[in-house]
Amino acid sequence: MDMLTFIGTFLTRVPAPVWAATIALFGVYITLRLTRITLFASLLERRIEWLKAYKKAVKKAAKRTPSILPDSQEKAVETKAQAKVRNLAADARWLFDKSVAANTARVRDQLGVIHGLYKKLASPNADAEDINSLIDTSMARLNDLVVDVSYSATPFLYVGDIKRPTKIVVVPKRITELIGKAVIAKHNQPGSLRKK
Incomplete structure (x- = not known):
């Protein structure tokens, strides 16, 4: 079994709700990081x-x-x-x-x-x-x-x-x-x- 066959089999056997949950969690993580950086940057000039x-x-x-x-x-x-x-x-x-x-x-x-x-x-x-x-x-x-x-x-700062x-x-x-x-x-x- 080659690598592409393995990946294809793995992707088809994982249920769709698991993929949706994984993508949603990743989206929440990225949103939190961006919010933290945006808040920090918006206060930067005020702090200076x-x-x-x-x-x-x-x-x-x-x-x-x-x-x-x-x-x-x-x-x-x-x-x-x-x-x-x-x-x-x-x-x-x-x-x-x-x-x-x-x-x-x-x-x-x-x-x-x-x-x-x-x-x-x-x-x-x-x-x-x-x-x-x-x-x-x-x-x-x-x-x-x-x-x-x-x-x-x-x-x-x-x-x-x-x-x-x-x-x-x-x-x-x-x-x-x-x-x-x-x-x-x-x-x-x-x-x-x-x-x-």
Whole structure:
């Protein structure tokens, strides 16, 4: 018996409902894959814009407002900038996963520390040198936390990672510019993307 005869015999002996079920299951599988990829791709631009806006908002919220402003206006400016960070952090909960939302919460807490130090610095009996040193340290920590936000958002910014999140990828230039080369280097360390 040759191969063609075997295949012909096999195809004629399998009942038609089995073939119909097999084709239907394959169709459902393809539809689910396409839906997942379409959803991922439709959120991609929104996620990139979110990350740009978040970095800009954190940078603005971390700045000290001019001391020539009256106290009430200075608080209003800080509150507006912090509100923007808070709103973007709320958006992160549905644009990304829990890791990005957790990192945005850490950034918000660090911003609170920095603003507390600015308030101490404004008091008349403050040791400016020590407080400025603490502010510098806190700003460095804030930058590290923003890098962590970018790092945890990276798997959501590249469609090529949708199937295999553990592989090392070549990230497109526009995303490299957005999230920074330090994040890409951290991201491409062996085993850095394995699910925990």
